[in-house]
Amino acid sequence: MVDVAVRQGSVRGVRRASAGTRLRYALRRKSTVAFLMTLPLIVLIAVLVIYPAFYAIHLATLNKSMTRFVGFGNFQFLFKRDTFWMVVEQSCLFAITAVIFKALIGFIVAHFAHNIPSKKQRKWRGMLLVPWVIPPAMSTLAWLWLFDPSYSAFNYTLGLFGIAPIPWLGDAGWARFSVILVNVWYGAPFFMIMYLAALKSVPDQLYEAAAIDGANWWQRIWYVTLPMMRNIIAITTLFSLIVTFANFDIVRILTAGGPVDQTHLFATWAFRVGIEGRDIPLGASVSLFMAPILAIAAYFILRDVTKRGNEA
Amino acid sequence: MSTLAIDKAGPNRKIKYGSMSRDRVWALRWSYFFLTLFAVFSLTPPLYMLITSLKGSAEISAATNPWWVFHPTLSNYVELLGSNQYLRFFWNSAMVSVGVVVVTMLISVPAAFALARMKFWGSAVLATGIFLTYLIPDSLLFIPLFKMFAAIGDFTGIQLINRWYVLLFIYPTLTVPFCTWIMISYFASIPKEIDEAAIIDGASWFQTLTRIFIPVAMPGLIAATIFAFTVSWAQFLYPLVFTTSTDQLVLPVGIITTLIKGDVFNWGQIMTGALLGAAPPLVIYAFLMDYYIAGLTAGATKG
Known part of the structure; x- marks a missing residue:
């Protein structure tokens, strides 16, 4: 009897202990720990990135005072406005032209930088990356001052050669040029750094083999360098396309969309309409037009990721 | 011969x-x-x-060669550094940037560790998803975020709009995905044997992270910190949307809204303000160029 009672007690004790430590065991389990460690990240992304992205879609279907559901009313309104189509055109022109020039200049400069002895490369690379390091809002102010209508330092220099002053930001065509120029100035160093890193990873033997086969420098670039750098060129261009498409700082500070809304991009126009014009639903509708390019980029990046996964 | x-x-x-x-x-x-x-x-x-x-206002409006300083003066610097307003902008910027760096590191380092080492259900999808959120630009999110924070103010009475610390909540959306991504690639490059040895010796996961992974991946951590700091320091759209009172502004917005009065541009001071505002990232860059570039290239080569 006594024996049994004791055993019963001990069994009960063990059970109680297991119930008490179950939580502790669960906490010690790898997947639980991992989940807890990623929880802040998941919460942040869900609450401040994913939710707002969908909330923007909801906002875009409301009327100006956000009291009534209007469906596609905001979009229908946008499609009827000339300014909207001008913004679409300017955004595409701006992003595509700027990215092409950034990629070209970056590629050329990276080649020249790769040519010189590696000891001196550091110094040059340091100087050439400065535009990327300065906060764009600050450096755009310097450009604004360089483009100033009455005291432009560029116009002074051109005046020495007898060239009439250029209305850098006053004329629509020149304003578009200036905005793209500043964006190229700011973004080309990024391409340069990426390409330089990629150039260093191309094995020298390939160039030696090409040289022995009698390839000239153009053929070496076309048949060796470019194929080896294809991945990095694609990914950098894609990135830059997204960032340039969504650009805000440069246009906002340089022209604020003027003259007569000719240089507005989606971002600056959404700000003008949504925050300054207090029509939040319309602003949200405008900014949503940046989503298609994101979707395209996401598709290519995902394809790239899965392809690499298969290779590895 | x-x-x-x-x-x-x-x-x-x-x-x-x-x-x-x-x-x-x-x-x-x-x-x-x-x-x-x-x-x-x-x-x-x-x-x-x-x-x-370095020019006085008389020389700026003179018709002399703009590329040369004929009468160098430090008056712009003296004036700006003596004005409480400018120092306030600088202080706000510094607080926001340092705060965001701390928040970013606290979120992204453990997450990157878990995603790189502790394979769990959905971890691969999550890693890719984080990278994709990095692609969602600020100019798509600022309107819904503004409305969200305004709604929080209406419902709970906690007013976050027009307070500099609201930026501490918002900037991590820009920094965390990329920093997590950098840290994942750095952590993944550490040999598995090292942490297996630590686990066999009885270290907990937390100890493995703090005693082994963080010291070994220090270059990656520095690169991620630099990235988070420079992004927060340079951000222009969010503070422009969320803060309006002059005592709540950060540097880029402060310079543009206070030094430009109507159509009057005080160029000497604007340029001084912009140069001083660009100084912290430039100084970091000058001293830690290799880490800066490592952070820059890590994101895309691994992507």
Whole structure:
């Protein structure tokens, strides 16, 4: 009897202990720990990135005072406005032209930088990356001052050669040029750094083999360098396309969309309409037009990721 | 005789290589020429900032050569650094940036560790998803975020709009995905044997992270910190949307809204303010260039 009672007690004790430590065991389990460690990240992304992205879609279907559901009313309104189509055109022109020039200049400069002895490369690379390091809002102010209508330092220099002053930001065509120029100035160093890193990873033997086969420098670039750098060129261009498409700082500070809304991009126009014009639903509708390019980029990046996964 | 023969052979060989190295010399010269051209293009705006910041207002509006300082003066610097308003902007910027760096690291380092080492259900999808959220630009999110924070103010009475610390909540959306991504790739490059040894020796997961992974991945951590700091320091759209009172502004917005009064541009002070505002990232860059570039290239080469 006594024996049994004791055993019963001990069994009960063990059970109680297991119930008490179950939580502790669960906490010690790898997947639980991992989940807890990623929880802040998941919460942040869900609450401040994913939710707002969908909330923007909801906002875009409301009327100006956000009291009534209007469906596609905001979009229908946008499609009827000339300014909207001008913004679409300017955004595409701006992003595509700027990215092409950034990629070209970056590629050329990276080649020249790769040519010189590696000891001196550091110094040059340091100087050439400065535009990327300065906060764009600050450096755009310097450009604004360089483009100033009455005291432009560029116009002074051109005046020495007898060239009439250029209305850098006053004329629509020149304003578009200036905005793209500043964006190229700011973004080309990024391409340069990426390409330089990629150039260093191309094995020298390939160039030696090409040289022995009698390839000239153009053929070496076309048949060796470019194929080896294809991945990095694609990914950098894609990135830059997204960032340039969504650009805000440069246009906002340089022209604020003027003259007569000719240089507005989606971002600056959404700000003008949504925050300054207090029509939040319309602003949200405008900014949503940046989503298609994101979707395209996401598709290519995902394809790239899965392809690499298969290779590895 | 034999030395003479060698001397003869010497020049011969040199001549043979000479034609090749002459091409090489010209290629070098052209490289330097174009690099100089691009360097001038790159450095003109910052140098012009410096030049203008050293001028008095009389010289700025004079019709003299704008590329030269005839009467250097530090009056712009004295005036700006003596104004409480500008120092306030600087202070706000510093608080926001440092705060965001801390928040970012606290979120992204453990998450990156878990995603790199502790495979769990959905971890691969999550890692890719984080990278994709990095692509969602600020100019798509600022309107819904503004509305969200305004709604929080209406419902709970906690007013976050027009307070500098609201930026501490918002900036991590820009920094955390990329920093997590960098840290994942750095953590993944650490040999598995090291942490297996630590686990066998009885270390907990937390100890493995703090005692082994963080010290070993220090270069990655520095690169991520620099990235988070420079992004927060340079961000312009969010503070422009979320803060309006002059005592809540950060540097980029502060310079633009207070130093430009209507149509009056006080260029000497604007350039000084912009140059001083660009100084912290430039100083970091000057001293930690390799980490800066490592962070820059890590994101895309791994993507």
